[in-house]
Amino acid sequence: MSQGKKSSNPAGVPLDALLAQWRRERPDLDPAPMAVCGAVWRAYERLRQGLLANISPAGLDRPGFDVLLTLRRQGKGRALSPSGLAKEIMLSTSAMTNRLDRLEKKGLIERRSDPGDRRGLRIVLTEEGFALADRLVASHVAAQEAMLGALDEEERATLRRLLEKIADRP
Amino acid sequence: MSQGKKSSNPAGVPLDALLAQWRRERPDLDPAPMAVCGAVWRAYERLRQGLLANISPAGLDRPGFDVLLTLRRQGKGRALSPSGLAKEIMLSTSAMTNRLDRLEKKGLIERRSDPGDRRGLRIVLTEEGFALADRLVASHVAAQEAMLGALDEEERATLRRLLEKIADRP
DNA sequence: ATCAAATAGTTTGATATCAAACTATTTGAT
DNA sequence: ATCAAATAGTTTGATATCAAACTATTTGAT
Numbered sequence: 313m314s315q316g317k318k319s320s321n322p323a324g325v326p327l328d329a330l331l332a333q334w335r336r337e338r339p340d341l342d343p344a345p346m347a348v349c350g351a352v353w354r355a356y357e358r359l360r361q362g363l364l365a366n367i368s369p370a371g372l373d374r375p376g377f378d379v380l381l382t383l384r385r386q387g388k389g390r391a392l393s394p395s396g397l398a399k400e401i402m403l404s405t406s407a408m409t410n411r412l413d414r415l416e417k418k419g420l421i422e423r424r425s426d427p428g429d430r431r432g433l434r435i436v437l438t439e440e441g442f443a444l445a446d447r448l449v450a451s452h453v454a455a456q457e458a459m460l461g462a463l464d465e466e467e468r469a470t471l472r473r474l475l476e477k478i479a480d481r482p
Numbered sequence: 483m484s485q486g487k488k489s490s491n492p493a494g495v496p497l498d499a500l501l502a503q504w505r506r507e508r509p510d511l512d513p514a515p516m517a518v519c520g521a522v523w524r525a526y527e528r529l530r531q532g533l534l535a536n537i538s539p540a541g542l543d544r545p546g547f548d549v550l551l552t553l554r555r556q557g558k559g560r561a562l563s564p565s566g567l568a569k570e571i572m573l574s575t576s577a578m579t580n581r582l583d584r585l586e587k588k589g590l591i592e593r594r595s596d597p598g599d600r601r602g603l604r605i606v607l608t609e610e611g612f613a614l615a616d617r618l619v620a621s622h623v624a625a626q627e628a629m630l631g632a633l634d635e636e637e638r639a640t641l642r643r644l645l646e647k648i649a650d651r652p
Numbered sequence: 653a654t655c656a657a658a659t660a661g662t663t664t665g666a667t668a669t670c671a672a673a674c675t676a677t678t679t680g681a682t
Numbered sequence: 683a684t685c686a687a688a689t690a691g692t693t694t695g696a697t698a699t700c701a702a703a704c705t706a707t708t709t710g711a712t
Contacts, residue, residue, distance in 0.1 A: 325570060333555040338619065344638070345626035349529050351642045354649040356526040359519050373668090385503040394691060400495060404670050409692055411668095431677045431690040449508065456515035462647040468514075472521045474641045477632040479524040543698090564661060574700050579662055601660040601707045 327351065352478070359459060366455045370448060371418070375403055375411050377448065380420060383437045384445035391424065391434035420444060497521065522648070529629060536625045540618060541588070545573055545581050547618065550590065553607045554615035561594065561604035590614060 327350045334343040360374075367377045378401045383392060392400075398408040412435060415421040420441030426432030437445060460468065497520045504513040530544075537547045548571045553562060562570075568578040582605060585591040590611030596602035607615060630638065 330555070333557075334619075337555055337557055338616075341620060341623050342627075343623060345623055345630050348630055348633075348638050348642055349626050351645040351649065352522065352525050352529055355522050355645040358649045358651065359522055375668090385500070385507055387503075387507055395689090405691065406671080406693080407669055426690090429678075429690080433691070446508075449504075450511060453511050453513060453515055456519050457512075459648060459651055460515050460518055462651055463518075463644060467644055467647075468518050470640065471644045472518055474633060474637055474644075475521040475525040477637075478629060479521065479528045481528065481629055481632055545698095565659090575661065576663080576701080577699055580698075596660090599660080599708070603661070 327354075352475075359456070362455050362459050363452070366452050367448060370444060372448075375401060375407070376415055379411055379415060379435075380437070380441060380445040381449060381452075383421065383435065384442065384449065388442065389436065391436045393426070393432055394435060397435060415441070497524075522645075529626070532625050532629050533622070536622050537618060540614060542618075545571060545577070546585055549581055549585060549605075550607070550611060550615040551619060551622075553591070553605065554612065554619065558612065559606065561606045563596070563602055564605060567605060585611070 327347050330350070331343045331347055334341065334346065363374065363377075367373070372380070379397055382397060382400050383390070386392065394408050394412060395405055397403075397412075398405045401408075403411065412421060412423065416423060419438055422436050422438050424434045424436060426434050463471065497517050500520070501513045501517055504511065504516065533544065533547075537543070542550070549567055552567060552570050553560070556562065564578050564582060565575055567573075567582075568575045571578075573581065582591060582593065586593060589608055592606050592608050594604045594606060596604050633641065
């Protein structure tokens with residue numbers, strides 16, 4: 313039950329101390345990239361923790377929440393196949409089978425057989441799943457907004473641009 | 483201004499498309515924070531992929547690599563306890579037991595009993611583990627440098643500063 | 653000096669992931 | 683029309699994580 317981890321510092325050691333150790337041990341290397349990558353990692357961890365705090369009271373974890381939001385943002389009544397969901401959420405199809413089992417058991421989604429392909433399924437939100445997604449996405453965006461609160465609009469735009477330079481690199 | 487479409491997309495959908503879906507479905511919410519958080523996540527995923535490409539040829543995974551580097555940067559012959567390692571790497575101590583078993587089996591680390599506390603252990607790199615860490619950290623930093631290649635020095639500093647505003651937020 | 657509480661590390665039990673094997677169905681070349 | 687190959691989703695087997703229970707030892711209050 314207790315989350316015995318420090319929350320302010322994803323990895324225990326301050327980045328500067330870590331770099332100093334490497335400079336001492338490997339003066340032939342320039343450890344500067346570690347600081348940038350470490351900063352990405354720590355921001356990611358912070359955001360992940362905030363996400364978890366938002367969804368775990370509802371008994372959801374990250375992949376389950378992703379399924380709900382992915383379906384919700386398609387619009388009322390829109391469906392996706394398990395493999396389509398797996399691709400968007402970056403899970404294996406076997407993990408998706410498991411996720412869907414759990415969400416179905418909670419009454420949040422429904423497996424319908426695809427009328428056009430008897431191998432296939434169409435996953436839809438139940439009334440209850442739709443309502444939960446609607447409720448959670450609001451607090452989710454609010455939580456994200458709070459975590460970004462130290463950044464003004466211009467800084468957010470800059471941050472996005474710089475991060476995309478990493479993500480889009482071949 | 484926006485070069486936003488790339489196929490090596492961590493999650494399948496371009497961020498802009500995702501935001502557009504939310505604006506249609508939930509015009510009452512401002513989904514802008516999702517774009518920033520999504521960008522952090524995608525950069526993180528990119529870096530994670532690059533890391534994995536560097537270490538998996540050596541038969542290591544992320545936590546195993548972290549153990550090696552954490553020990554290596556302490557300096558030759560310096561030791562840490564399993565719980566100290568677990569804290570730095572943010573693994574449970576039970577997961578650490580497992581990691582150490584595997585690394586020990588590969589001959590990369592050694593468990594020595596703590597002379598000052600018979601409950602405790604001191605984990606040290608073997609000669610082979612030290613050499614592997616030394617080899618991998620070099621290619622690791624090189625790989626990171628390559629992934630950051632699109633950013634100049636000033637951009638890197640800015641990126642760090644902005645990310646820390648997220649990570650350090652209470 | 654004693655002994656309850658704290659601490660270090662391991663084991664156990666529940667659960668998650670992935671890759672590969674599998675079943676059922678569809679597609680496409682002939 | 684046939685049937686090998688492709689595809690959709692599930693099951694299986696190996697392995698990882700965590701929390702809680704456990705064993706051995708140390709700490710600290712008395």
